[in-house]
Amino acid sequence: MKSEELxxxxxxxxxxxxxxxxxxxxxxxxxxKLDTPIENVVIVYGxxxxxxxxSFVKVYGVHGLHGRAIPVAEGIKLANxxxxxxxxxxxxxxxxxxxxxxxxxxxxxxxxxxILHNNQIYGxxxxxxxxxxxxxxxxxxxxxxxxDEPLNPVQLxxxxxxxxxxxxxxxxxxxxxxxxxxxxxxxxxxxxxxLQPCVTFNKINTYAWxxxxxxxxxxxxRSRLEALRKGVWTNQQIMxxxxxxxxxxxxxxxxxxxxxxxxxxxxRKREMSxxxxxxx
Amino acid sequence: MLYSLVMPWGDKTINxxxxxxxxxxxxSTGEVMAKALSRSGLYINGYTEYPSLIRGGxxxxxxxxxxxxxxxxxxxxxxxxxxxxxxxxxxxxxxxERTKIVVDESVKIEGNRGRLIQVPLLEKAKELGNPxxxxxxxxxxxxxxxxxEISIFEELIEEEFGKxxxxxxxxxxxxxxxxxxxxxERQVELRKRADKPRMVMSGSEAVAMGAMAxxxxxxxxxxxxxxxxxxxxxxxxxxxxxxxxRQTEDEIAAVNxxxxxxxxxxxxxxxxxxxxxxxxxxxxxxxxxxxLPLVVMLAMRPGPATGLPTWSSQTDLRFAIHAGHGEFxxxxxxxxxxxxxxxxxxxAFELAxxxxxxVILLTDKLLxxxxxxxxxxxxxxxVEVSNVTDKPKKPxxxxxxxxxxxxxxxxxxxxxGLVNGYYVANSDEHGPEGLVDESAEMRxxxxxxxxxxxxxxxxxxxLPVIYGSKETKLSLVGFGSVKGVxxxxxxxxxxxxxxxxxxxxxxxxxxxxxxEGRKLVFLENNMTGQLEGLVREYLxxxxxxxxxxxxxxxxxxxxxxxxxxxxx
Numbered sequence: 001m002k003s004e005e006l007x008x009x010x011x012x013x014x015x016x017x018x019x020x021x022x023x024x025x026x027x028x029x030x031x032x033k034l035d036t037p038i039e040n041v042v043i044v045y046g047x048x049x050x051x052x053x054x055s056f057v058k059v060y061g062v063h064g065l066h067g068r069a070i071p072v073a074e075g076i077k078l079a080n081x082x083x084x085x086x087x088x089x090x091x092x093x094x095x096x097x098x099x100x101x102x103x104x105x106x107x108x109x110x111x112x113x114x115i116l117h118n119n120q121i122y123g124x125x126x127x128x129x130x131x132x133x134x135x136x137x138x139x140x141x142x143x144x145x146x147x148d149e150p151l152n153p154v155q156l157x158x159x160x161x162x163x164x165x166x167x168x169x170x171x172x173x174x175x176x177x178x179x180x181x182x183x184x185x186x187x188x189x190x191x192x193x194x195l196q197p198c199v200t201f202n203k204i205n206t207y208a209w210x211x212x213x214x215x216x217x218x219x220x221x222r223s224r225l226e227a228l229r230k231g232v233w234t235n236q237q238i239m240x241x242x243x244x245x246x247x248x249x250x251x252x253x254x255x256x257x258x259x260x261x262x263x264x265x266x267x268r269k270r271e272m273s274x275x276x277x278x279x280x
Numbered sequence: 281m282l283y284s285l286v287m288p289w290g291d292k293t294i295n296x297x298x299x300x301x302x303x304x305x306x307x308s309t310g311e312v313m314a315k316a317l318s319r320s321g322l323y324i325n326g327y328t329e330y331p332s333l334i335r336g337g338x339x340x341x342x343x344x345x346x347x348x349x350x351x352x353x354x355x356x357x358x359x360x361x362x363x364x365x366x367x368x369x370x371x372x373x374x375x376x377e378r379t380k381i382v383v384d385e386s387v388k389i390e391g392n393r394g395r396l397i398q399v400p401l402l403e404k405a406k407e408l409g410n411p412x413x414x415x416x417x418x419x420x421x422x423x424x425x426x427x428x429e430i431s432i433f434e435e436l437i438e439e440e441f442g443k444x445x446x447x448x449x450x451x452x453x454x455x456x457x458x459x460x461x462x463x464x465e466r467q468v469e470l471r472k473r474a475d476k477p478r479m480v481m482s483g484s485e486a487v488a489m490g491a492m493a494x495x496x497x498x499x500x501x502x503x504x505x506x507x508x509x510x511x512x513x514x515x516x517x518x519x520x521x522x523x524x525x526r527q528t529e530d531e532i533a534a535v536n537x538x539x540x541x542x543x544x545x546x547x548x549x550x551x552x553x554x555x556x557x558x559x560x561x562x563x564x565x566x567x568x569x570x571x572l573p574l575v576v577m578l579a580m581r582p583g584p585a586t587g588l589p590t591w592s593s594q595t596d597l598r599f600a601i602h603a604g605h606g607e608f609x610x611x612x613x614x615x616x617x618x619x620x621x622x623x624x625x626x627x628a629f630e631l632a633x634x635x636x637x638x639v640i641l642l643t644d645k646l647l648x649x650x651x652x653x654x655x656x657x658x659x660x661x662x663v664e665v666s667n668v669t670d671k672p673k674k675p676x677x678x679x680x681x682x683x684x685x686x687x688x689x690x691x692x693x694x695x696x697g698l699v700n701g702y703y704v705a706n707s708d709e710h711g712p713e714g715l716v717d718e719s720a721e722m723r724x725x726x727x728x729x730x731x732x733x734x735x736x737x738x739x740x741x742x743l744p745v746i747y748g749s750k751e752t753k754l755s756l757v758g759f760g761s762v763k764g765v766x767x768x769x770x771x772x773x774x775x776x777x778x779x780x781x782x783x784x785x786x787x788x789x790x791x792x793x794x795x796e797g798r799k800l801v802f803l804e805n806n807m808t809g810q811l812e813g814l815v816r817e818y819l820x821x822x823x824x825x826x827x828x829x830x831x832x833x834x835x836x837x838x839x840x841x842x843x844x845x846x847x848x
Contacts, residue, residue, distance in 0.1 A: 008679065010715050042696045044540070047707070054704050055715040058679060060696040061704035062543055062570070063714075064536065065562050071533035075540025075548065076696070078498060078524060083544065083696055104529035256519040263497050264545050264695075266522040269662050270492050275517070276657050279479035280319075 001038065003028035010055040019170030019196030020049055023117055024056060026168070026176035027088070031059065033181060036084050044073040046089030046098070049124045050117035050196075053088055067098025074110045078252055080264045084184055087114040092122050095131040095151050102153070105189055106160035110251040113183040113190045116153055117170075119198035120205050127201035137204055153193045154231040154243055158224050163188035164245040165227065169214055170196040171207050172240075179242065188250050195238070210238065217241030291771075294322075294426055295354050297342035298418065299371060300363025303335040309415040310341020312440070313422065314480055314651050316432045317345040321474030325764070326651030327353040327834070332505070332589040338366055351617060351652065352764035355836045359425055360394065361418045362387070363401070380465070382421050384414070397421070399461040405454065413454040420458020427467025430459050435473075479654040483647035483761075484509035486618035486654070487577060490625025491549055492521050495662030496575075498541045498548040500526040500534045505589050506645035507551045507579040531556035535563030535576065542572040543705055545665055545695040547629055551577030551641075554596050555586065561604055564638050568608030568730065570705040571683070571693075573632035573639075573665075576603075577625075580644040582832050591832030592645035594760055594805035600640045601785045601814070609635065609689070609733035611741075612785035614642040616763025618652050620782055629663040631740060635733050636667060636690055642784070644805070646834045647761040667692050672701045679703055681712035685725055689732030734786050741788040744795070748777030754848060755779050757795070757823065758803040759811050765835040766803060772841050776848075781811060787818040795821050801847055802826040805835065 006028045014020045031041060041059045045051040047066035054063035064072045069087045077085045087094075094102050094116050102114070121139065122128040128141040132153070136145040157165045164186045168176035176194065183190035195214075197207050213236065220242045221227040227244035252258045257266060296313060300306050307328050314326035322345040331337035342357075344350045355374055362368045362383045368375075372393075375381065379394035384401040399421060405414040416437070423433050433455055441448040459466070488510045491499070499514050501507065515525040528534040531552050538548035552560065557578045567574040578600055582593035600612045611631050615621040621643065628639040669692040672680040682703035684691045694701030704714030709726060711717040744757075747767055753775040756766050759782065766778035779794060795815065800823035802812040807830045816822055825847050829835060 008715060037699075039699045039701065040697055042544075052716070054706060054708075058702055060702055061706075061714070062540065063704055063706040063708060063716075064539075065566055065707060068532060068536045068563070068566075071528065071536035072540035072543070074533075075498070075500070075537035075542075075546075076544045078526065078537070079541040079544035079546035079548075080695075080697065100529050101533055104533065252524075255524050257522050257524060263524060263541075266497055267495060267662060268522065270495065270521050272489060272493050272657070272659050275489065275492075276479060279481050279485070279654070280477050 001032045003032040006031060006058050008056055008058045012056050013052060014049060015200045017199040018049070019119060019198065020053065020117060022170035022173050022176065023115065023194050023196060024053055026173045026180055027115065028057065029173070029177040030180040030184060034084070034184060040082055041084045041086070042076055043086045043088055044069040044076065046087070046093035048090040048093050048122070050088055050090040051093065067093050067096070068101065069093070070098065070101035070105050070114065073112045074105065074251065077110050077112055078263060081111070081252065081262055085112045086184065087112060089114070089116060091116065091118045091120060091130045091132045095153055099131070102157070103160055106157045106162040106191070108251045109163050109189045109248060111187055111189070113180070113192065115180065116191065116193045117196045118153065118193050119196040119202055121198050121202040123198050123201055134204065152231060152233065153191065155228055157191040158228050158231060158244060162191050163248055164190040165243045166191065167193045167195070167240045167243065169210060169240050170194055171210065175216070175240070182242065186245065188248060195240070213238045215239055217243065220245050291346050291348040293344065293346040293350070295342065295344050295357050296359045296422060296426065297340055297357050297371065297374070298361040298363070298415070299338065299340040299367035302330060302333060302337040302339045304363050305412065305415045306339035307341050309419055310343060311651065312419060312433065312436050314343045315436055316423070316428060317343060318480045318653060319432050319473055319477040320428045320471035321477060322346060323349045323478065323653040324480060324651065325350045325352060326480070328649055330590050338370060349653065350768065352768045352837055353834060355838045359422060361422055363414060363418065365389070380425055382418055382425070397465060404457050404461070408450050408454055408457070410450055413450060416451050416454035417458040417461065420455040421462045424459050424462030424466040427469055428471045429473065430455060432473055480651050481618045481654045482509065482649055482651050483615070483618050483621045483643055484649065485513055486621035487625045487641065487643060488513040489657065490622040491575070491629065492517070492523065493660045494626045494629035495547055496523055496549050496629065497546045498524050498526065498538065499550070500528050500537045500548070501551050502528055502531045502534050502556060504553045504556045506581055506648040507553050507556070507577060509648060510551050510577060531559040532563060535560040536566070538574055539563060539567050539570065539572055542574055543570070543696070545668065547573070547663065547665065549575040549577065551579065553579050553581050554583045554599070557596070557599065557603070565604030565606055565608070566707055567638045568604055568606065568610060569707050571636040571730070572705065573636055575628045575632050575639050575641060577641040577643060579648045580642065582830060588832040590645065592761070592805065592834055593830050593832065594644055594762070594810070595830060597642065597759065597784065597806070597810040600642050603640060604638070607727070608730045609637050609737060610785070611635070611637065611639040611737055612642055613639065614760035614782050614784050615647065616760055616780055616782055617647070618654050619657065621647065622657050624782060626660055626663070631737070633663060633666045634690070635737055636693070637733060642760060644761050646764070668695060670698055672698070679713035679715070682714060683710060683712045683726065683729070685729055688736040689729045738786055738788050741783040741786060743788055743791050744779045744781045746777055746779050746794065750777070752777045753799065754844070755798045755800050756803045756844070757781070757800050757811065757815070759784050762803050762805060762835060765837055765840055768837040769840045769844060773844065776844060784811070784814070787814055789819070792819040792821060795819060799824045801844070803835070803840065804828050806830050
C-alpha cells in the first residue's frame with residue numbers, strides 16, 4: 001500500500017513547516033509497510049496540535065481527551081489483542097495532563113506504541129510553557145522564563161521499566177519511519193519521543209538548533225543505566241535512536257482467561273445458577 | 281425460640297447486634313449470624329457500620345431476622361453482643377429493659393437498662409489458645425439465646441475454614457463453649473435448618489452478578505469505598521466467568537480504558553464513589569460524544585470531598601444526572617434492593633448497547649454493603665453487542681459514515697478489524713465519518729442526534745412502582761435504597777403506601793400519572809430533596825412534606841414511622 005492511500009479528505013491544518021508533518025509522513029510510511037492488515041490498526045490521539053492528526057489518517061481512530069489517550073489504547077488492546085494500537089500525543093498531553101498514565105503504562109507493559117510529539121511548548125493554545133520547555137525559556141505564561149526543570153521522557157520511561165524506549169527527530173523522516181516501524185512491531189510498551197520543532201511558538205528549539213546537536217545511536221544500549229546516560233540532553237548533544245529494549249510479558253499475560261483467547265471473543269452465556277446457589 | 285420483638289402486625293422478629301473494636305472479626309461474625317438465621321428459614325437484613333480505618337475503631341454488624349420479609353435495620357435491640365465496654369456504651373440508646381447484653385465478665389457496666397449476661401469470653405478464648413475466637417464464642421452464646429440449632433453454625437464455620445484443619449477445630453470448639461456458657465438462658469425450642477433457605481446477598485454482589493449475566497468482559501476501576509466490593513467479587517470470579525478485572529492508576533484511567541474497550545466491541549464497566557466519579561466526568565462526557573456503550577456504577581457515600589467514607593447517603597442523584605460537561609443523552613438507574621440491583625445492572629448493559637451511551641447505576645453504601653434475603657434471581661442471556669455492522673455501506677475510497685443521522689439518534693458502528701469500516705470516534709465535533717467539522721450546520725445535526733436519544737430512551741424507563749394499597753391518605757416517594765425502610769414503614773400504617781423510582785433519568789413523563797392526585801411525602805437520604813426537585817421540575821408535582829436526613833446513617837424504621845405519624 002502507498003502511504004498516500006492513508007490520507008483522508010481533510011488536509012492537515014498545521015502551520016507550514018511544523019514538525020508534525022514529518023511525524024505524519026513517517027507514521028503513514030511505517031503503517032504502509034506494516035505486515036498487519038491496515039484494518040487492524042487503531043490510532044488513539046490526545047488533544048493538541050499532534051492530536052489533530054486524527055482527521056488526517058484513514059485508519060480506525062479514537063480522538064479522546066487531553067492526556068487520556070494511553071488508557072483508551074490499553075482498553076482497546078485488552079479488548080482485542082489482534083489490533084496494533086498506537087498513541088499519538090504531545091508533551092503537554094502525555095507529560096503534563098496525563099503523565100500518570102505514561103508512568104503506569106511504562107510499568108505495566110501494554111503492547112502499545114506511544115509517539116510523543118515533543119515541541120517543548122503548547123502550540124494549539126498559542127504558546128504556553130510545557131513540561132519539556134527549557135528552564136528559563138520565555139512563554140506567554142512565563143514571560144520571565146519557565147521556572148521548572150524540563151522533563152526528559154526518555155529517561156522517565158527508562159526509569160519506570162518501559163520495555164522499549166526511542167527518540168527520533170521530525171526532520172529525519174527516514175530514520176523516524178524505521179523507529180516507528182520497530183516500535184509497532186515490538187511486543188510490549190514502546191515510547192517514541194519525537195523532537196518536533198514548533199515553527200510558530202518555539203523560537204529556540206528550531207530545526208537548525210536540533211541539527212547542530214543531534215547524534216545517532218548505532219544500537220540500543222545493553223543496560224538501562226547506560227541508556228539513561230545516553231538519554232540526557234546536553235547543550236552540545238542530543239542522542240536519537242533506540243536507547244533500550246527488552247522482552248518481557250505484556251499486560252494481560254497474568255489473566256487466565258486471556259491465555260489462549262481474545263477478550264472480544266469471550267461471549268458465551270454465563271451459567272449463573274451455581275453461583276446463585278452459593279449464597280444460600 | 282426467642283421473639284421478644286413482636287411487631288404490631290404479628291411478625292416475629294429478632295434484632296441482634298455485635299459490636300467491638302475493628303480487627304476483631306465483627307463483620308465476618310455478623311455475616312455468619314445473618315447466614316445462619318437465613319438457613320434456619322428466616323428472612324434477614326444485615327447492616328454493618330465501621331469507621332474508615334483498619335484497626336482500633338468501633339465496628340458493628342447487626343442482623344434483623346423475621347418470619348416475614350425485612351429490608352432495613354431497626355433500632356431497638358433484642359440481643360447486643362459487646363466485645364468491649366464501648367460495645368455497650370455506644371449503643372445505650374438501642375437498649376431497653378428486655379435487651380440481653382452479652383459481654384465479657386471483666387467489663388464493668390454500671391446503670392445499664394438491659395439484662396446483662398456476663399460470660400468469660402476472653403478467658404475461654406485464651407484457654408482455647410487464640411484470643412480472637414472470643415467472637416465465635418459470642419456467636420455460640422447468641423445461637424443459644426436466639427434458639428437456633430448449633431449445627432447450622434458449625435456448617436457455616438466448616439465452609440469458612442474447611443481446608444484449615446487447625447482453625448476449623450478451634451472455631452468449632454469455641455462455638456460449643458459459647459453454647460454451654462449461655463446456661464439457663466439457652467432456649468429450649470430450637471430452629472432447625474430450612475429445606476431451601478433463601479440467598480443472603482449484598483447489593484454489591486447483586487450488581488456484580490447482573491454485570492456477569494449481561495456478559496460484561498472488562499471491569500476497570502480504582503478502589504474506593506463503597507464501590508470496591510463489586511471489584512473484589514468480580515476479581516475473585518473472573519477466571520470462571522470469562523472476564524478481566526483491571527485495577528487502574530486512577531479513576532480517569534478506569535473510565536477511559538472502559539471506553540477504549542467499548543470502542544473495540546467489548547462490554548465494559550467501571551465503578552466508583554463520589555470522589556472518583558468526579559474524576560470520571562470528562563470521560564463520561566467523552567462516551568456521550570463518541571456514542572459508545574458504557575456502564576458506570578456510582579456507589580454513593582456522604583460528601584462533600586472525602587466526607588464520611590464508610591457511611592451512606594443519597595446525595596449524588598443530581599450529580600449522576602448532570603454527569604459530564606455538555607449536553608447528551610444519559611441514563612440513570614437506581615436499584616432499591618439486590619433483586620433490583622441484579623436486574624438493573626443487567627439492564628444497564630442492554631440500554632448502553634441499545635442507545636450507545638452512558639448508563640449510570642446509582643447505589644449507595646447501605647445497599648452495597650448490607651445483606652438481604654433474596655428468593656430468586658433469573659438466569660439471563662448474554663446481552664448482544666448491538667448496532668454493529670460488518671457490512672459497512674460506503675463508496676470504496678471513503679470512510680464509514682458511523683455518525684449518519686437516524687430516526688432515533690442511534691446508528692450502526694463498526695468495530696476495528698473490519699475492512700473498510702474506518703471511522704474516527706472523535707471527541708471534537710465531527711461529521712458522519714468522525715472527521716473534525718466545526719460548521720454551525722454540522723454542529724446542529726450532531727447535537728440533535730445526541731439528544732434525540734433521550735426521547736427514545738424514555739420508552740425504556742419503567743414507571744415508578746406503588747408498594748402497598750393503591751389508595752391511601754399519604755404516599756411516601758423515594759428512590760434507590762430507601763425502598764428498604766419504606767417497605768418496613770408502610771407495614772405499620774393502613775393508609776400509607778410507597779412509590780418507588782428506580783428508573784430516575786430520563787424521568788418518564790408518564791410517571792406523573794402515577795403520582796398525580798396523591799399527598800406525596802418525599803423520603804430521601806439527602807438534605808436538598810434531589811428527587812423531590814426532579815419531580816417538581818420534570819413532572820410539575822410537589823409534595824406536602826418531606827423526610828430528609830444526611831448524617832451518614834440509614835433511616836431507621838422507627839424514626840420514619842414517628843415522622844409519618846406527625847405528618848398524618
